[in-house]
Amino acid sequence: MPRQLGTYAEYNFSKGLITEASPLGYPENSCPVTFDCVHKATGDVERRLGLEMEVNNSIKQIDRTDSVINSYLWKDVAGNGNISIVVLQVGNNLYFYEASASLPLSSKAFSQSIDLTAFSPAGAKAPKNSPCQFATGKGKLFVVHPNLEAFAVSYNPSNATFSTSQIDILIRDMEGVVDNLDIDERPTASLAGMTIPHHYNLLNQGWTNANLTSWDTSQTTMPSNADVMWAFKNADNAFDTATIPNVVNGNSPAAKGHFILNAFSKDRSAASGLSINAETTGTERCSAVAFFAGRVFYSGINYDGHNSKIFFSQIIESNTQFGLCYQVNDPSAEDFFDLLPSDGGVIEIQEAGTIIKLANVPGGLAVFASNGVWFITGSTGLGFTANDYVVSPISSLPALSASSFVDVAGIPIWWTLDGIYRLEPQGNGYVANPISYTTIRTFYNDIPVSEKKNATGTYNAIGGLVQWMYRSTPSGSVTQAKEYDRILVLDVITGGFYVWTLPNQDVKLHSPVVIASRGGGTELSDVIDGSANTILTNASDNVVAWTLAASVVTPTFKYVASYVDGSGNTQFSFAEARLFTYVDFPSISQTDYTSYLISGMRLKGDAIRNFQSNYVEFYSDNNSTFQVQGVWDFANAEESIRWSRPQLISTVDKTNFDYVPSKRKIRGRGKALQLKITSEQGKPFRILGWSVFASINTTV
Numbered sequence: 001m002p003r004q005l006g007t008y009a010e011y012n013f014s015k016g017l018i019t020e021a022s023p024l025g026y027p028e029n030s031c032p033v034t035f036d037c038v039h040k041a042t043g044d045v046e047r048r049l050g051l052e053m054e055v056n057n058s059i060k061q062i063d064r065t066d067s068v069i070n071s072y073l074w075k076d077v078a079g080n081g082n083i084s085i086v087v088l089q090v091g092n093n094l095y096f097y098e099a100s101a102s103l104p105l106s107s108k109a110f111s112q113s114i115d116l117t118a119f120s121p122a123g124a125k126a127p128k129n130s131p132c133q134f135a136t137g138k139g140k141l142f143v144v145h146p147n148l149e150a151f152a153v154s155y156n157p158s159n160a161t162f163s164t165s166q167i168d169i170l171i172r173d174m175e176g177v178v179d180n181l182d183i184d185e186r187p188t189a190s191l192a193g194m195t196i197p198h199h200y201n202l203l204n205q206g207w208t209n210a211n212l213t214s215w216d217t218s219q220t221t222m223p224s225n226a227d228v229m230w231a232f233k234n235a236d237n238a239f240d241t242a243t244i245p246n247v248v249n250g251n252s253p254a255a256k257g258h259f260i261l262n263a264f265s266k267d268r269s270a271a272s273g274l275s276i277n278a279e280t281t282g283t284e285r286c287s288a289v290a291f292f293a294g295r296v297f298y299s300g301i302n303y304d305g306h307n308s309k310i311f312f313s314q315i316i317e318s319n320t321q322f323g324l325c326y327q328v329n330d331p332s333a334e335d336f337f338d339l340l341p342s343d344g345g346v347i348e349i350q351e352a353g354t355i356i357k358l359a360n361v362p363g364g365l366a367v368f369a370s371n372g373v374w375f376i377t378g379s380t381g382l383g384f385t386a387n388d389y390v391v392s393p394i395s396s397l398p399a400l401s402a403s404s405f406v407d408v409a410g411i412p413i414w415w416t417l418d419g420i421y422r423l424e425p426q427g428n429g430y431v432a433n434p435i436s437y438t439t440i441r442t443f444y445n446d447i448p449v450s451e452k453k454n455a456t457g458t459y460n461a462i463g464g465l466v467q468w469m470y471r472s473t474p475s476g477s478v479t480q481a482k483e484y485d486r487i488l489v490l491d492v493i494t495g496g497f498y499v500w501t502l503p504n505q506d507v508k509l510h511s512p513v514v515i516a517s518r519g520g521g522t523e524l525s526d527v528i529d530g531s532a533n534t535i536l537t538n539a540s541d542n543v544v545a546w547t548l549a550a551s552v553v554t555p556t557f558k559y560v561a562s563y564v565d566g567s568g569n570t571q572f573s574f575a576e577a578r579l580f581t582y583v584d585f586p587s588i589s590q591t592d593y594t595s596y597l598i599s600g601m602r603l604k605g606d607a608i609r610n611f612q613s614n615y616v617e618f619y620s621d622n623n624s625t626f627q628v629q630g631v632w633d634f635a636n637a638e639e640s641i642r643w644s645r646p647q648l649i650s651t652v653d654k655t656n657f658d659y660v661p662s663k664r665k666i667r668g669r670g671k672a673l674q675l676k677i678t679s680e681q682g683k684p685f686r687i688l689g690w691s692v693f694a695s696i697n698t699t700v
Helices: 196-204 209-218 241-246 268-272 441-445 449-454
Strands: 003-010 033-035 037-039 045-047 050-053 069-074 085-090 093-098 133-137 140-145 148-156 161-166 170-172 260-262 288-292 295-299 309-312 345-348 355-361 364-369 372-377 390-395 406-408 411-415 420-426 429-434 456-460 465-470 486-491 497-501 507-515 522-524 534-536 546-548 556-564 570-579 596-598 611-621 625-632 647-650 659-664 672-679 686-697
Touching: 033 037, 033 497, 037 497, 069 133, 069 507, 085 507, 133 288, 140 288, 196 209, 196 268, 209 241, 260 268, 288 364, 295 355, 355 411, 364 411, 372 429, 390 429, 406 456, 406 465, 449 465, 456 507, 456 556, 465 507, 465 556, 507 570, 611 625, 647 659, 672 686
Parallel strands: 288 355
Antiparallel strands: 003 686, 033 596, 037 045, 045 686, 050 570, 069 085, 085 093, 133 140, 140 148, 148 161, 170 260, 288 295, 295 309, 309 345, 355 364, 364 372, 372 390, 406 411, 411 420, 420 429, 456 465, 465 486, 486 497, 507 556, 522 546, 556 570, 596 672, 611 659, 611 686, 625 647, 625 672
16 A cells, blocks of 8 residues: 655644644644643753752741641832742741741741731631731731731831731711611701711711700701701801701702721711611621722622722821721811822722722722622723722623732733633723633643632742642642642743642642742852861761852742641641652652653544554653653553553763754554653653654555
8 A cells, every 4th residue: 555654743842731622633832631741931841840848948837727828928028129028827827937048938937926816806716717818018018817807017127026007997987877867858856856877877977966956956857968067157157057047958968977987897886976786797807908009908808788898098108097998088077078089998899799809900900709800990091099990890700719819920810610811901901811711621620619719829920930739639628728739830921731740648738939039059068167178078977068059049939838747746848849859758758750741643644544653753852761652543541552662762871962862663553643751760851842754544
């Protein structure tokens, strides 16, 4: 049977994992399966390094029973751009680590911690089961939690101590209370016989008890909710009941807001001196926070009537303004009642449901809620002010949780029920675009819904990589929910995804963070004295001297890690991918892992003619060891007998060459061919691609 000969190349691996493609037209430069590899933007693929605690790491004993674990990088601490601190929440406590450029992160733990229960409202459940959210501004750390009063953390660099201050979110009472009167109805009653709700409303719209007493002495009715006290002044600017017949206020409500109340415990009795039931949100408090336009924004109250409210502070000039979410001028005043651009206030997005996340984006504030996404900005293009803003809907896309949100150069990327989305500028606003639909939708849909909600991520700007840690199986407890066994990596340059597996036995990995701290870069050195005489060599039996290899460290991913020691205590530290031995945590409980990938389907001819691959030429660096085998006709297991025999390729003896071609004959034939590449235990590989010499039947 005559055959047609030809060669085709698999150029690179830059597109990473793609599950959304037909086997009859699989896209180049990608693969349907990849685990524990790194797909570079340059197109090559290599093994991930082994995970291990930082070199010279330190440990901190922390009880994590039934506790959430959460981390955040506090930048520009105390207004100093050179100070960054990692904030670690483990259950009821916040711990702090200085992101030093000279020592491992774990060794820079502050002795001081913060007990979150100090900010618990009376009767609130322990905060250990829910994560805090954080924001930074004015050098402060702002902390909110669904069952805690908001508070600010300050750092004093001179003595390396932290201090806290509770933030009471205060608002003007722009609502008043229900008094069952029409707006312009003047009730037939005396001051003593007037209902308490109406009495309160009059005081809240600027009346005083002295004025009301004066009115009561000359009238058989009391003022209405449309009556403005200062409208009844005489020529001497004094309140005068003789002016009452001359004033017609119509039926427009008088301005309210004289009283300033706590947003979550409206104690109108204390404010007015009248006996009125307090209006509270129970123990529910703000769970979302952002620092934007020189203000602090608070939201996410899971309580009826408060779910869709956003409180924003006045432009902050002093620490006393963190919770002042009201206008400075009294709205009921005769003079100086205007709303100022710098004022605080309340925004309510009626359609939003419960607000889950606030994100500072270029030009405005993005609001992510349980049933949509909104954008808040200034209406004139000059930015947000208290007296000039507009709220625009972006999408009806519901948010799952705040933990998966990652800030990529000011643009949020986050997980939802059906995919991963990125907020992208469009016109004067934004649009939510899915970035997983055409790439890994099938893979993503296999992640349990509960674990999509628990996923947590961070971004490394230097590498252009996002990493999300998640569980591939449902968690059975709060403790287990933060024990991750997978990392999904997104290369924001290429849009490619790939997946790592994590050990989930003796060492637990909980949360990622990116800092410019030293974690790897150390080497054994001789010990010398001041005269440069060698005192001890690095070969000494009892002494090891470590030298830091460089003064500047490229930002790297680190992972909050814990394990139980021999005494049954849980020890915390930080881990990173750094071992060229390609095993995980040999210092605690060595775990081997296998890096492998399977190429996309390659069909030649018209997809009904058999073809056979005579030789495949693999291109790798001069220090690669791996096995290759062919997978014919879409077979998904070796038991199909359509997988060829594994063949070993090693280029470790080619040190005089940067890249080495290695030719292997892949036996078999069929309508489609895939190639599987598998690591050898403890050995690296770095592969650029391959070319295939194939022969195809010219007739069926």
